[in-house]
Amino acid sequence: MFKDQLNEYMVQLGCSGRELAEISGLSPATVSRYRSGERKPESEAERAKLISGIVQLAAARGIPALSEENVSATLRPFFSEESVDAEHLRDNLNSLFTTFSISNSELARSTNYDASYLSRIRSGQRHLADPERFVSAVADFVIRRFDSPTERAILAELINAKEAEEDTETLYGSLVQWLGGHNAKRNDDVAAFLSHLDEFDLNEYTKAIRFDDMKVPTVPFQLPLSKTYYGLEEMKSGELDFLKATALGKSDAPVFLCSDMPMDDMAKDRDFTKKYMFGLAVLLKKGLHLNVVHNLDRPFHELMLGLEGWIPLYMTGQITPCYLKGVQNNVYCHFLNVSGSAALSGECIAGAHERGRYELTKGGEALRYYQERADAIRKKALPLMDIYREKQAAAFHAFQLADAQKPGPRRRVLSAPPLGTLREETLRAILSSHGMPAAEQQHLLEHASAQRTHMEQILAHSSITDSFPTLTREEFARCTPALPLSTLFFPKDIRYTYEEYCFHMEQTNEYARAHPGYSLRPCDTDFHNISISVHEGRWAMISKSNAPAIHFIIRYSKLRSAIETFAGET
DSSP: OHHHHHHHHHHHHTOOHHHHHHHHTOOHHHHHHHHHTSOOOOSHHHHHHHHHHHHHHHHHTTOTTSOHHHHHHHHHHHHTOOOSOHHHHHHHHHHHHHHHTOOHHHHHHHHOOOHHHHHHHHHTSOOOSSHHHHHHHHHHHHHHHOOSHHHHHHHHHHTTOGGGTTOHHHHHHHHHHHHHOOHHHHHHHHHHHHHHHHHOOHHHHHHHTTTTTOOOOOSOOOOOSEEEEEHHHHHHHHHHHHHHHHHHSSOOOOEEEEEOSOOHHHHTOHHHHHHHHHHHHHHHHTTOOEEEEEOOOSOHHHHHHHHHHHHHHHTTTOEEEEEOSSOOOSSEEEEEEEOSSOEEEEEEETTOGGGOEEEEEOSHHHHHHHHHHHHHHHHHOEESEEEEOGGGHHHHHHHHHHHTTSOSOEEEEOSSOOGGGSOHHHHHHHHHHTTOOHHHHHHHHHHHHHHHHHHHHHHTTSOEEEEEOOOOHHHHHHSOOBOOOGGGTOSSOOBOOHHHHHHHHHHHHHHHHHOTTEEEEEOOOOOSSEEEEEETTTEEEEEEOSSSOEEEEEOOHHHHHHHHHHHHHO
16 A cells, blocks of 8 residues: 555664655645545645655665656556546535435444545545445445435436446446446546547537528517526427527627536437537627637536537637536526627526426616626636637747746647657758748747757756657558647648657657656557647646647646546546
């Protein structure tokens, strides 16, 4: 176990916890919790500090065996050994508490965990030192506490294990699996999302839905100033009526969309979903900007599916996605869509969506009230991601310049070697061989020089680890990679010849040998049109090279952490 290895190191070093804490830059309380097994280092920054502290003490005491390489190789497997997905556990634990009205104190009495500790686990403020033990304890409590036929049926429905309803042992195993989840499953969700983004072509999508031929309707749409909708079918009509009223309205004010209402029952109606997405496309065609406050208080799988559905709209550059921090309540559900022409407000009780109510308002004091309410929510919302297209190129390059000054390890998963490792004369020869006009050549050469400077600035204080495939000639022929020019928002693909690709690979290896902070790691990624960049603990960026070139910079912790894990294991 991690705590045993750490305590063994401290015996070898002959140091106290306070001494290790001081040299590591960690608090004595944190080191004490590491030693007791109550917790492990949760971030890359904490891990790096601990390893650095051990190595510094070893150097001061003349113990060469405890080098950075050896200590890192020994400790890091402990950091990734957990099979339980912490975020998945938190989401499902909260669902369990809500469904059965479990209190922290009740679970604490049964499992011998402190009630305040359980509260911090549920809010995501703490990670479990022994998650497998915790999951087993919770599952045992639930199986014993809720053992009536009705309660068993509810539990089986919640965890999607109806076949196990009457078999206690099987139901227990299903509950353990449902509560714990696995990091591999989360990686599958991330991989599916990234694969969809890698393959997505906005030009093909707009042709498929005939976006360029789409006409913004002008025929008057007759609705009273106020209309009320009850039940699912009427609520669907209400959402479509709001889109029609907004599309036909004269206002070009941004549209505000916010909802924590259930999604599944409406999403099952494919005809409604098509009409709804078409309505959003009409608003974009009209030139309206959409401010979307996403509800992220949902299982990770649903979160990724939801984001995947928004990809086409994100790619237009007309969406600002946000979220509200913290776990929202699990009793009252709300809905608020507001534009310059109409507002649609709704509500329901969790678990009773089919008995919900919407009200559409088209003007007067009521519309002004909802517009002010939307503004107030926006001020409380945080950006889910920053989206940069060519129009925001200056802002994106300013972000890169500012971030290069901030310490912290970087990891990248690329489809080709990075532009910053390619020598100027080699790049010039590649551009000339492709018949690139002189002005464009100069533009590309200047950008490549800036990328080399960017890497040098980061390596002056931090490390960069790059992963990309090494292609054989046959693999190269099946899918020829292009020069990585997404940071330039360059509209053309410049495909390597195999010899040019090999030159770039060779120069990247030379760059790694000349820069100790830069390391390479082979990978088997199937991505051809996206790359992933991570500044650990700060942000994760997904960059798409064409159709169109776009960068998504994600700071929301749950999504950022999942992409960090994916990048680290690819």
